[in-house]
Amino acid sequence: NIKGELPPVQLIGSWANQPSLIDAFVEKYNIAIDKINSLGYEQVHTVFTIHSIPAESLERGDFYDKEYDSTVKAIVDRIKPYRWYQAYQSQGMIPVPWLGPTVESVLDRIAKIGSKPVLIVPVGFVSDHVEILYDIDIEFSEYAKSKNLNLFRTESLNHSPLFIEALASVVWEHLV
Template sequence: MSGYIKTLQQAYENLHQDGLQLKISTDWHLQPFFLQAVAERVQQALARFPEDVRDQVPVLLTAHSMPKRVIENEPDYIDHLKETAAAIAKRAGLADDRWMFCYQSAGHTPEEWLKPDFADVMPELKEAGKQHVLIAPVQFLADHLEILYDIEVGAREQAEEHGIQFARIESLNTSPLFIKALAAVVKDTLAQ
């Protein structure tokens, strides 16, 4: 999101420090090690389902919802998240009809937030006869509030209210493959 970059650049300029350089890593949403790290988490989580249902479990690839007005100003941001989700699904071997991109953690303000939220998807899954669901955040890289509460508690409750067995992928946290991705992003940024 360009607002963060602009704020950081302005703070850097305000420092007036000779010899201090600023390099910002920008678009790395398709970094191969990152995509593989998340895809492996999806595969590991699916492997924990009983063998007789494993191949039918729908996978919800989620990102943080935002007010619609924010995205109207930066449509590339959501396009990148959707590209990330599609690339992860492909690497994880998910058929197109088995996964979907949706949002989570919408704010509690009167303005319109991006949809569908995973809460909106649970009744649709139940209506389609689904009894299991796997949630895989593609935007969140480590355990924090939106993972440990919004998903682990909130999404689980919403799934169970509809009779759906819930699971989520393990967060990347300190995954060696994810660390390798971060190192590659830093090296690429420094080489520019």
């Protein structure tokens, strides 16, 4: 404000299982699966991804991995995928252990099973940006192709009405 005072800030805790957020991810998954099925594929490996963080964060009490597990479980309970995996992407450059497995190691595992379609569901990212448009759409696509895998990705939530509803609900809960 004019006096240079900061407005009051209210932190919002976890919203990893907010119903409309889960609905939004399920909706994007179903759209992608319908597209993949229309191409003649039936058994699709689903890989959920989230940004990796240094492993030491968990030692300091961060519950990042538990929220990730919880979000994925809420989605999986609704979609019943053929086979599903969790992976971490976009590990940083500092030389410390990062959470894993990496997307590449999960793709290696799937490739050993045989050439199958793979659907990446980036639940740790809600909009199109570098981790989506470059890391997944370019790097992971090329990596998957080198392993004879066909890689697909769900659309980002971006301006999805269900995602907007999730945001509004979380904010509203903290206003009233």
